[in-house]
Amino acid sequence: MGDSLPDAVVTKRLRKAYGKVNAVKDLDLTVSEGEIYGLIGPNGSGKTTTVKILCGLLRPDGGEAQVLGSPPGSSSVRPLIGYMPQDLAIYLDLKVKQNIDFFGRLYGLGGKKLEAREKGLLRMVALDGREDSLVSTLSGGMKHRLSLVCAMIHGPKLLFLDEPTVGVDPELRFSFWQYLRKLKEGGVTALITTHYMDEAGRCDRVGLIREGRLIAEGTPKELRESAGCESLEDAFLVFSRSDAR
Amino acid sequence: MNRAVVIAINILRQIKNDRRTVGMIVVTPILVMVLFGYAFAGEPHDLQLAIANEDVGSASFPTLEGPVVTLPLNLGRIMVDSIDGETFAKTSTDNLESIRQMISDGRAWGGLHIPSNFTQHFITKGFQITNQAVIMIGGTPYHLNLTQIRSMPTDQAYMATLVDNSNTQVGSLVQRKMQEAFSSMMAQLPVNLSFSGVIQTTFVYGTNAKFIDFFAPGIMSFVITIITIMLTIVSIVRERTNGTMERIFASPTRPHEVVLGYMIAFSLISLVQSCLLLGSAILLFNMTIQGSVLLALGFVVLYAIGVQGLGTLLSTVARNEFQAIQLVPLVFVPFMLLGGIFWPIEAMPAFIRPLSSVIPLTYAAEGLRSIVIRGWGPAEIWKDLVALGIFAVVMILAGFAVTKKRARG
Numbered sequence: 001m002g003d004s005l006p007d008a009v010v011t012k013r014l015r016k017a018y019g020k021v022n023a024v025k026d027l028d029l030t031v032s033e034g035e036i037y038g039l040i041g042p043n044g045s046g047k048t049t050t051v052k053i054l055c056g057l058l059r060p061d062g063g064e065a066q067v068l069g070s071p072p073g074s075s076s077v078r079p080l081i082g083y084m085p086q087d088l089a090i091y092l093d094l095k096v097k098q099n100i101d102f103f104g105r106l107y108g109l110g111g112k113k114l115e116a117r118e119k120g121l122l123r124m125v126a127l128d129g130r131e132d133s134l135v136s137t138l139s140g141g142m143k144h145r146l147s148l149v150c151a152m153i154h155g156p157k158l159l160f161l162d163e164p165t166v167g168v169d170p171e172l173r174f175s176f177w178q179y180l181r182k183l184k185e186g187g188v189t190a191l192i193t194t195h196y197m198d199e200a201g202r203c204d205r206v207g208l209i210r211e212g213r214l215i216a217e218g219t220p221k222e223l224r225e226s227a228g229c230e231s232l233e234d235a236f237l238v239f240s241r242s243d244a245r
Numbered sequence: 246m247n248r249a250v251v252i253a254i255n256i257l258r259q260i261k262n263d264r265r266t267v268g269m270i271v272v273t274p275i276l277v278m279v280l281f282g283y284a285f286a287g288e289p290h291d292l293q294l295a296i297a298n299e300d301v302g303s304a305s306f307p308t309l310e311g312p313v314v315t316l317p318l319n320l321g322r323i324m325v326d327s328i329d330g331e332t333f334a335k336t337s338t339d340n341l342e343s344i345r346q347m348i349s350d351g352r353a354w355g356g357l358h359i360p361s362n363f364t365q366h367f368i369t370k371g372f373q374i375t376n377q378a379v380i381m382i383g384g385t386p387y388h389l390n391l392t393q394i395r396s397m398p399t400d401q402a403y404m405a406t407l408v409d410n411s412n413t414q415v416g417s418l419v420q421r422k423m424q425e426a427f428s429s430m431m432a433q434l435p436v437n438l439s440f441s442g443v444i445q446t447t448f449v450y451g452t453n454a455k456f457i458d459f460f461a462p463g464i465m466s467f468v469i470t471i472i473t474i475m476l477t478i479v480s481i482v483r484e485r486t487n488g489t490m491e492r493i494f495a496s497p498t499r500p501h502e503v504v505l506g507y508m509i510a511f512s513l514i515s516l517v518q519s520c521l522l523l524g525s526a527i528l529l530f531n532m533t534i535q536g537s538v539l540l541a542l543g544f545v546v547l548y549a550i551g552v553q554g555l556g557t558l559l560s561t562v563a564r565n566e567f568q569a570i571q572l573v574p575l576v577f578v579p580f581m582l583l584g585g586i587f588w589p590i591e592a593m594p595a596f597i598r599p600l601s602s603v604i605p606l607t608y609a610a611e612g613l614r615s616i617v618i619r620g621w622g623p624a625e626i627w628k629d630l631v632a633l634g635i636f637a638v639v640m641i642l643a644g645f646a647v648t649k650k651r652a653r654g
Contacts, residue, residue, distance in 0.1 A: 052491075055491075055495045056494075056495065056653065057491055057494055057495060057652070057653070058653075059653060073653065075497065078495070078496060078497040079496075079497050081495065083491070083492060083495035085488040085491050085492060086488070087486075087487055087488035088487065088488065089487060089488030089489050089491065089492045090487075090489065091255070091259055091487075091489060092487075093259040093262045093263050094255075094258055094259055094262060095262075098255075098258055102251065102255045103492065103496070105248075105251040106248055106251060106252075106493065106496040106497070106498050107496060107497065108497075134262065150492070151492075160495075
């Protein structure tokens with residue numbers, strides 16, 4: 001890699017294959033600090049693999065990647081990122097507070113600092129008062145919100161949210177995007193993957209990914225205009241067909 | 246707080262909140278010990294034993310002084326009285342043939358025939374063998390006429406024991422109890438006759454050992470194996486399938502901290518289980534521990550660390566909890582059959598024995614047995630300690646390697 005980059009996330013010709021299947025193929029991606037970046041694409045397009053590489057959970061086969069100016073997974077980066085996997089990734093046999101405590105303590109938090117952050121986040125996601133509930137007794141939406149809290153408990157600078165709204169009803173999805181906006185106001189950068197095109201419209205910038213490659217990138221407005229379409233969904237189809245040729 | 250401790254607490258909290266798992270951890274050791282204790286540990290009792298004691302008693306011998314000296318005793322009766330009355334229900338019968346018939350009909354597990362001149366012939370045989378020249382009776386010395394005694398008959402100096410060995414355990418017990426009764430009879434002889442050829446057994450260890458003393462250490466190691474393996478594999482696979490493991494690996498947590506966290510949690514669980522197993526064996530079955538209880542518990546924890554590492558290693562094979570459960574018998578069966586829990590490794594065919602030597606349970610059961618029955622300390626069980634130490638280190642390193650590989654793709 002060259003000199004440290006000002007952007008939160010940068011990838012250059014990033015590659016990852018599972019056997020003969022290319023999950024990520026020469027992916028060039030840039031996410032600026034403080035923006036909400038949406039990585040949009042159909043199932044199997046390489047979104048999750050990209051996020052896992054950026055979180056240091058997968059080794060790329062080739063190319064380069066930097067997260068907050070350091071290689072993914074390096075010890076200096078890990079405390080600064082928050083990761084919400086596609087699965088809920090919370091402990092159903094534990095109480096709400098026990099889940100948050102656990103992930104907080106993994107980041108070295110404890111005592112009053114942890115308690116204060118916990119209270120603030122639970123209030124933000126409207127889970128205050130449910131601290132002692134067993135997670136298995138919560139509704140699906142509540143579990144999603146708890147999962148988000150667990151990703152944010154240590155106050156990360158950069159959030160990786162992998163399809164955080166799959167299976168979430170429209171009302172909760174709306175609330176979720178409100179929380180995300182609040183976080184952005186607090187200076188948090190977010191890279192969010194989704195295959196819901198309406199959600200893509202809420203991002204500052206969007207990258208359209210197909211077969212592991214970025215086929216288009218820009219603000220939602222720029223993408224619609226560039227494709228000459230009314231909706232992002234149509235724009236995505238236009239870019240996909242053009243790429244297929 | 247150290248991350249490994251945080252992970253250990255998290256595992257223990259999950260288990261605590263899951264009543265079924267708590268039940269399995271607490272109830273299984275007690276249940277297994279109770280079941281094995283009652284089903285296996287109690288020695289058979291009230292076994293039918295047919296006895297035909299035809300011995301008329303008393304033995305007379307010529308002396309150099311002139312008169313014949315008579316020993317007023319009936320060895321046949323002493324022998325019968327010496328047979329353990331709890332193990333056997335003694336049934337008197339007429340002769341050797343009727344004993345054989347009772348065993349053939351399944352009415353008796355064993356039989357003892359004592360011929361009519363047993364006392365006379367047995368003691369005669371004793372004098373012939375030992376060349377004893379003087380005997381004391383009532384404080385008076387008598388000089389035996391050995392020349393005449395050497396020509397006296399001894400064909401009835403033998404008792405016959407018949408055994409139904411269709412159940413080898415019962416068969417062995419009958420033979421052992423007969424040997425014990427014989428030893429007791431010999432101890433009651435009014436004259437000192439140390440027959441060469443008669444084996445006097447002295448228990449170096451386990452003088453009053455019961456079967457439970459033998460099998461409890463094996464069962465203890467075995468229960469620890471099964472539950473630790475099962476919980477480790479299922480916990481890790483569940484963490485993987487529900488995504489929490491990924492989340493842990495995305496945090497600053499290092500792979501060795503995850504391995505250490507699991508090790509701490511399952512060592513504590515094993516410690517609790519060992520206490521329950523030992524406690525129930527002591528309270529319910531009066532098991533006696535000759536050695537140090539602390540050493541026994543520490544030894545089990547060392548073994549559990551290795552088993553937990555093995556579980557971590559095996560967890561890499563399973564993609565889901567269903568597959569994880571299927572892995573347990575892979576460990577369960579060879580450990581149970583080759584670990585020397587129920588029968589000595591020496592009883593196995595020679596070509597199988599090398600397999601026992603690579604099964605850690607063999608060393609765990611043997612070491613624990615030595616602590617419990619023989620009262621051995623670390624210096625005496627060093628080979629087992631070294632074997633389990635190597636097992637633990639290898640498994641921890643292997644567990645660390647697979648965890649590291651998984652953590653960094």
